[in-house]
Amino acid sequence: MKKNKLLSYLVLACMLLGFSNVQAQCPFVPLSTSGNLIVDPECGSITPYDAWGNEILISDATAYCGTSVQVTGTGTCPGSLNYNFTGLVTANTAYRLRAMMYTNGTAGITLNGFGINGTTSDYSYAVNTGSTWQLVDFVFTTGTLASNQNFWFNSCGSGNTATDMRLDNFEVYPYTAPTLSTSISVISFEGTTSASFTVTGLNQTSAVTLTAPAGVTLSTYSIPANPSAVSVTVTYDGTTTLADTIRLTSGTATAKIAVKSFSSACFTPLAPAGTNMIPDPYLNSISGFGGWGYKATVTGTEAYCGMSSVKFTALTNGWPDGAALDVSNITWTANQTYRFRAMVNATDGSVAFLAKNADPDFLLVVPQSTGWVQIDQTFTTGTNPTSGFFTFNNVDGSATGKIAYIDNYELWPVSPATAVKKVSGLSKPNIYIKGNAIVADFNLDLSSKVEISVFNAQGMLLNKIIGTFNGGKNSEKVAVNLTSGLYLVKLVQNGKSFTTKVIK
Numbered sequence: 001m002k003k004n005k006l007l008s009y010l011v012l013a014c015m016l017l018g019f020s021n022v023q024a025q026c027p028f029v030p031l032s033t034s035g036n037l038i039v040d041p042e043c044g045s046i047t048p049y050d051a052w053g054n055e056i057l058i059s060d061a062t063a064y065c066g067t068s069v070q071v072t073g074t075g076t077c078p079g080s081l082n083y084n085f086t087g088l089v090t091a092n093t094a095y096r097l098r099a100m101m102y103t104n105g106t107a108g109i110t111l112n113g114f115g116i117n118g119t120t121s122d123y124s125y126a127v128n129t130g131s132t133w134q135l136v137d138f139v140f141t142t143g144t145l146a147s148n149q150n151f152w153f154n155s156c157g158s159g160n161t162a163t164d165m166r167l168d169n170f171e172v173y174p175y176t177a178p179t180l181s182t183s184i185s186v187i188s189f190e191g192t193t194s195a196s197f198t199v200t201g202l203n204q205t206s207a208v209t210l211t212a213p214a215g216v217t218l219s220t221y222s223i224p225a226n227p228s229a230v231s232v233t234v235t236y237d238g239t240t241t242l243a244d245t246i247r248l249t250s251g252t253a254t255a256k257i258a259v260k261s262f263s264s265a266c267f268t269p270l271a272p273a274g275t276n277m278i279p280d281p282y283l284n285s286i287s288g289f290g291g292w293g294y295k296a297t298v299t300g301t302e303a304y305c306g307m308s309s310v311k312f313t314a315l316t317n318g319w320p321d322g323a324a325l326d327v328s329n330i331t332w333t334a335n336q337t338y339r340f341r342a343m344v345n346a347t348d349g350s351v352a353f354l355a356k357n358a359d360p361d362f363l364l365v366v367p368q369s370t371g372w373v374q375i376d377q378t379f380t381t382g383t384n385p386t387s388g389f390f391t392f393n394n395v396d397g398s399a400t401g402k403i404a405y406i407d408n409y410e411l412w413p414v415s416p417a418t419a420v421k422k423v424s425g426l427s428k429p430n431i432y433i434k435g436n437a438i439v440a441d442f443n444l445d446l447s448s449k450v451e452i453s454v455f456n457a458q459g460m461l462l463n464k465i466i467g468t469f470n471g472g473k474n475s476e477k478v479a480v481n482l483t484s485g486l487y488l489v490k491l492v493q494n495g496k497s498f499t500t501k502v503i504k
Contacts, residue, residue: 026065028169031098037088037172043069049167053079053154064100064133064168071154072164075321076293080154081167091115091145092228094175094202098137100168101153103129105161109136110152115143117183118198118229124157133166139175141200143229159286159296161313178203180253183229187246190262190282190306191269193236197257198229201250208250215240216259225250236261266305267408270341277327277390277411283310290328291391293320304343304372304407312351314394314402324393325406332358332385333413340390340411341376345369349394349401355379357388365397367447372405373472376445378414431489431500437477438489438502446471448493454480455488462487 028042040048046057046069054073059066071079089095097109109125116123127136155162183198201208204225210232212218219233236242242261248254269281279288284307286297294313303309312323332355340353346369353375355362359382366375390411394401429442440452448471453464462480469476480487482504490499 028065031096031171032173035173037085037095038083038170041170043067043168043170048083050082050084051079052082053077055079055081058166062166064102064166068100068102068166068168070102070164070166074163075315076160077154077156077320078163080152080156081165082153083151083170085114085149085151085172086147089114089142089145089149091142092202094139094141094177094179095172096137096139096175097172098135099170100133101127101129101136102131102133102164102166103127103155103162104131104164105155107153107155107160107162107165108157110150110154110157111140112150112152113146113148114140115145116140117181117200118143119183120144120146127153128162131164133168139179139181141179141181141202143200159294161294176203178205178251178253180204180208180248180250180255182248182255182257184257186258186260187234188260188262188284188307189236189238189242190284191267193238195234195236196231197234198231199223199227199248199255200229201225201227201253204250204253206251208248211247213242213244213246213259215242215261216244216246218246234259260307262306270339270410270412274413277330277413278409279327281409282306282308283407283409284308286310286325290326290389291324291393293323295323295325298405302405304345304405306407309343309405309407312394312402312404317394317399317402319395322393322395322402323404324391324395326393327390327411329387330389331387332381334359334381334383334385337378337380337414338411339376339378339414340409341374342392342409343372343407344375344392345372345405346401347403347405350397350399351392351394351401351404352396352399353377354391354393354396355381355388356391357386359383359385363397365399367470368401369470369472371472372407373470374445375471429489429491429498429500431502433482433502433504434477436482437479438482438487439475439477440489440491441473441475442491443473444469444471444493450474450476451490451492452476452478453490453492454478455490457486457488459488 044067049069053071055071058068058070106128111123180201187195207225208223210218210221215237217235223230242259246257297308298311299308314323315321344366346366350365350367353364362379392406429440431440438454449468451466454462463478484504486503
């Protein structure tokens with residue numbers, strides 16, 4: 001009885017002192033009393049986690065329960081919390097991973113060498129807990145194991161932003177319930193009508209049944225139980241609007257893949273003879289690109305059109321806290337003309353395109369814009385180009401921007417006949433009267449100087465504006481003391497002119 005009273009007093013004291021949340025999440029209650037592959041699940045020491053970088057053992061309010069392990073710092077990849085699973089896991093086996101995690105941005109769990117989804121590539125699981133402790137709990141299935149298996153928890157991957165990562169209550173157990181997993185969770189059709197995924201399952205007693213929405217055809221609708229990275233081809237009819245899922249079931253095990261379609265009406269590829277050298281011109285993924293720094297795909301209103309665009313969120317204009325989206329390992333052809341085209345939104349300063357080792361290097365600096373502009377340029381290699389790369393970044397040419405977007409990206413080898421280099425062309429303007437001003441709306445292929453003049457019906461010059469305008473859409477007001485009558489508005493750019501009549 002005395003012990004119960006003392007415990008009650010301690011709980012009351014903790015509540016009064018504001019420690020109730022900490023006490024509520026302690027002590028650690030494991031999933032099972034045996035079988036955990038982690039030797040120190042409560043993170044009482046940093047040693048088992050093979051950490052590197054700015055790693056520390058934390059306690060009190062910063063920890064989840066008792067003590068926790070943490071890596072923190074500035075910039076990308078301040079450190080990593082690692083765990084060596086070599087010799088602990090077996091091939092073709094399901095495991096359940098559970099842990100309390102804290103991140104102040106996007107980080108990632110990487111499972112290296114486990115053979116997940118039938119590939120030797122690292123398996124990545126994104127984590128963003130929004131600066132709170134949250135439970136991360138998922139099942140994975142090993143395949144053919146590499147020589148070593150490792151767990152890495154850090155923000156070193158492309159697009160990750162976290163600078164504070166914490167770990168506690170870490171558990172990994174063999175999982176005996178039926179499992180079913182797919183190599184991808186989303187398929188997006190934009191400018192393509194075909195895709196594929198693999199299916200893996202364990203502990204199943206019945207075949208895997210697949211169903212697909214209207215407009216989607218699968219290469220198979222039934223897979224024998226316990227598949228190991230069985231491939232399924234998905235074909236889209238190209239016309240049906242998709243916002244549905246492909247569903248897979250085997251007994252109590254289920255999995256699903258979201259399928260979405262996006263209009264490609266806002267992007268018509270150039271398609272000259274040859275091959276577009278950009279891995280994904282729609283920029284729905286950066287997985288096929290090289291580069292470094294702060295870049296990621298964005299969707300919704302931030303994207304130019306379709307599903308997504310790539311966004312830079314650089315901290316500086318240099319490595320490693322800038323941003324670069326590279327097409328790597330290009331073998332330039334001697335004396336070859338290349339044409340590149342993209343939609344770019346340089347929101348807070350200039351950005352750059354660079355063709356490295358083209359003999360000579362080709363550099364184009366794109367100035368800050370007020371919205372999306374189309375970049376369309378050609379360059380020709382010299383007689384002795386070497387292997388290099390093509391990059392869009394915020395570093396070269398003394399670029400000043402940190403926030404920028406790119407979409408509808410193309411790089412083609414072209415013949416001289418099709419290598420039409422646009423010279424800041426001016427489209428036919430739209431001229432109208434608004435209030436006591438004449439407004440000129442016009443498009444430029446590239447940033448250029450434009451002269452706008454307003455004359456009365458007798459040919460007298462009333463006002464003239466000369467300025468340098470960005471490539472893309474522009475709108476300029478010319479203040480004039482307007483009275484009823486006819487006016488002539490003339491736009492001149494690079495020797496080309498348009499004259500339009502307006503009447504008030």
